[in-house]
Amino acid sequence: NPNWSPDGGSIVVSGTRGGISDLYIIDLASGAAQRLTSDRYAYFHPAYSPDGSTIAFVTDQSRTNLDQLSYAGYTIGVREVATGATRMLPVPQAGHNINPVWSRDGTSLYFVSDVSGIANIYRIEVGSGAVSQITRIFSGVSGITALSPTISAARDIDRVLFTSFEGNGYNIYALEQAEALAGAPLAMPQVATGDTIAPLAALLPPHPRPAEPAFNRVAQQVNDATTGLPSAAAAADYPVVPYRPRLGLDYxxxxxxxxxxxxxxxxxxxxxxxxxxxxxxxxxxxxxxxxxxxxxxxxxxxxxxxxxxxxxxxxxxxxxxxxxxxxxxxxxxxxxxxxxxxxxxxxxxxxxxxxxxxxxxxxxxxxxxxxxxxxxxxxxxxxxxxxxxxxxxxxxxxxxxxxxxxxxxxxxxxxxSSLFGFTSPFAGQRYRFELNPIFGQIQMVQATADYRRYLFFNPFTVAVRGLHYGRYGRDQAAFRDIYIGYPWFVRGYAPNDVERACRESTAPCPLNQLSGQRIGVVNAELRFPLIRALVLGVAPIGFPPIEGFFFADAGTAWGETPQGTTTPIFARPGGENSLDRPFFTSIGAGARVNVFGYIIVEVDYVNPLDRDRGWHWQFNFQPGF
Structure with missing residues (x-):
């Protein structure tokens, strides 16, 4: 939650290092970071005061005992920027208090608290500590997650915006009247006897709660962080031994x-x-x-x-x-x-x-x-x-x-950073750049450049891939050539299918042009969900997720041949120079189905543009690239 300083010269943020969050001021001119806190407690939601002298923040410092592993709700503190002096504000002790936002005059803070069991907006006077309740929304104010910010206050006028989840979506509301922004005095919620955590909305019947222990055992046990723990003297006698790793089956x-x-x-x-x-x-x-x-x-x-x-x-x-x-x-x-x-x-x-x-x-x-x-x-x-x-x-x-x-x-x-769906990635990117020198009876260098990008436009994904793999050096032709007609490279040129077509036709056979020690492949797909879940009546029936897609493939292969060194060219097949290696292309549509998480089946209706086969079906077992 970055928050601008009033002069625009810096921002204050909550940063995580080693799994522990602390507050930092980032100077935008120099990029230097000043660490404000340094301990094992949580710090987040920092906010500059209108004059820039004070930072409000959320922490569990005053209510958490790390030695006993006793964790309580979040509270709100303020820190003087110049001196570093910090104090906690007397916000409600039950529940969580988050998202502090300064009023326009800098004398009070608006914040979100679930002290009543339902998250609403409250206001606290920074000087006197007086707390008032601003909203009384039965469904509560809420952000995307339980700790997400949900309120914002204007700096030039008295106006507060907040969000509330209603009707399967988030609505934005505004508070502008002085009476609404002032709120009403806070009425302390009823809790169980001896309980400072369970608020009214979370209180089990009967109501009002009797004081007898039988009605308060759960609350007392929840608040008791010491039962079952050894005494300090007993803990000191426990033997300390080095960690001995033992392997266990994960998968x-x-x-x-x-x-x-x-x-x-x-x-x-x-x-x-x-x-x-x-x-x-x-x-x-x-x-x-x-x-x-x-x-x-x-x-x-x-x-x-x-x-x-x-x-x-x-x-x-x-x-x-x-x-x-x-x-x-x-x-x-x-x-x-x-x-x-x-x-x-x-x-x-x-x-x-x-x-x-x-x-x-x-x-x-x-x-x-x-x-x-x-x-x-x-x-x-x-x-x-x-x-x-x-x-x-x-x-x-x-x-x-x-x-x-x-x-x-x-x-x-x-x-x-890719995110993988049921049958293929749908967002993020992946790449691998690799050099593979080989010595000994075989001497060569293998090079790989593989870049993949997934642009997500809900529910569509545009997926592109550029791939080069090649062998270079003295023994680059020692192994079998790489064939680009496999379905994971360029669809529509399956080797057995091409070979059979060459035997049955008198036309020039492109089979030797599809292989080489080096390949270049470009793929593009437009992916979209066809079936996510099949529902009949009111009973959902599990159905394998199906992804549809349109695709275009192009690839070329080149290298050393008995006739000489071949060279890739940006052209279609059919040229007169036998040492030129053109790009073979195909287009089509298809679908992938995840069969119960066991295997991904791909069905393509493909048209290889550089052979006479025309549109035909092709089946593969592979996820999307």
């Missing part, structure tokens, strides 16, 4: 398990996955792990991370062995005499990585990693001959592929 992912029998890709196998997170009570030690099976015993993969975070620097170590399996099929020969070939390409990514993270804020951090990595490939080939319609038993063999040993490092700047 376990949805387990999955399945099995297959037979099949053309090499028989059956076991499939499944599970993930979990453990941490200690103080959150200083975190362990994350996941295990996944993909059919064969040596295709069981895992990933684990340990993070040590009691300091500003978060340090950790990660280890993983992740297998990637890619099937393929080919057929050679004539219709009566042919051979079917099934390929099961496997890539194993094994690494151990040290991690260091430095958070600049809750949404931004720098991240550094380093460690050894090994990538190994092999392929299982299953061949089956057919002669004159007779099938011979399939033959299987495994052939080793290439392998690489390397040492990887990375440095990244990461920002994420």
């Amino acid at each position: 376990i992912g949805q387990p999955m398990i399945g099995a297959t029998v037979g099949g053309g890709m090499g028989g059956g196998g076991l499939f499944g996955a599970v993930s979990a997170i453990w941490s200690d009570v103080l959150g200083r030690h975190t362990v994350m792990g996941a295990v996944q099976a993909q059919g064969e015993l040596d295709e069981i993969g895992f990933s684990t991370l340990y993070l040590y975070s009691p300091l500003r620097w978060n340090l950790g170590v990660a280890a993983q062995r992740i297998p990637y399996v890619f099937p393929a099929f080919s057929q050679t020969g004539t219709p009566g005499d042919f051979q079917r070939n099934f390929f099961r390409f496997r890539l194993f990514d094994t690494r151990v990585t040290g991690v260091a993270q430095y958070p600049f804020s809750h949404v931004q951090r720098a991240e550094f990693t380093a460690g050894p990595r090994r990538i190994a490939e092999d392929v299982r080939i299953i061949e089956q001959r057919f002669v004159a319609g007779q099938a011979f038993p399939p033959e299987s063999r495994r052939e080793p592929g290439s392998s690489f040993n390397m040492f990887e490092t990375s440095a990244a700047l990461i920002y994420d």
Whole structure:
């Protein structure tokens, strides 16, 4: 709640540091901050007096006992700017007193109090301490939250504005008459015997409240902060031992398990996955792990991370062995005499990585990693001959592929203030800028620039993304090229669909133009809710949230090819230079559904503008970018 000084040269604010709020004066010319309070109590709602000599504020200082952990309502104090002298005003002791606002002449304060059980506006004379009640609204005056400001007073005329929640919305009212602003003397509300907290509106029957203890046990227990606490002598004898962290399960992912029998890709196998997170009570030690099976015993993969975070620097170590399996099929020969070939390409990514993270804020951090990595490939080939319609038993063999040993490092700047809805982010922004130098048998640098912005215009969201990923250096072509036709890049160019269309057409095939060691992708979506809840009659029925969207995608891929180095150009496909890499584009509409919080299904009706397929349906399992 920043509040201007009368001369406009400074503002007084309530600032939080280390979870504790204090008052600060900010000099607008120099930017220097002067700290006014420094203790464990709460301070907020500061307000300059009209002459700038005094600051009123809200605090729990006079009514809270931190040693006993006894917390009471908020009261109002005033502080002399020149001397720092502070005193508490005799506002009502029951309930909360917040939002002090100075009268035009600076002799009194308007404030909000729920001393009666209902929040209303009161006035206190700063000199005499006399309190009067200004409003008597049965529904109360209120801001957005229980402690939000709700009143404002003009400095040049006698006028007070306040808000009240009525009819499912906030109304603004004005008080201008002198009689209304003066108010009526405060009548002390009835409370239970021995109770200074429970006001009339919160008082349980019977009414009036009898004085017998049986009718006041709850109020007495609420006000008793010492029962159950050890004495000072007993507490001094308690042993003090160092903190010993013990890990406990925080989260376990949805387990999955399945099995297959037979099949053309090499028989059956076991499939499944599970993930979990453990941490200690103080959150200083975190362990994350996941295990996944993909059919064969040596295709069981895992990933684990340990993070040590009691300091500003978060340090950790990660280890993983992740297998990637890619099937393929080919057929050679004539219709009566042919051979079917099934390929099961496997890539194993094994690494151990040290991690260091430095958070600049809750949404931004720098991240550094380093460690050894090994990538190994092999392929299982299953061949089956057919002669004159007779099938011979399939033959299987495994052939080793290439392998690489390397040492990887990375440095990244990461920002994420996005707010995620049921199926995709709807507000905020995210970015990741990263350099990933690699040494050893593979020498190159991987670069990532990924920026995403979400503009929220209730209920619509305009989402845009710009992405570049590229490999640079001696061995940039050592690994499989990156294909931009996947649905998370440019929709409408699914690789199997494009490859099939190329086999069935005599037109030039764009498949090789969609891959490269470097890619650039731009996406835009207009998102809006289609279904939030399905209600039949008076009974709400849970229905998976559905998000609709219109989209436009564009992307290009380039790099080293056997014919030479390709270059991206801002043009559509169809140029004569084979080394030019144009942008492939698509437009369409779609919907995403969150299936019971388990998986997000995306359905697109897409028109790839740079191929002859036209409008068609496409299905994916992915959240919005």
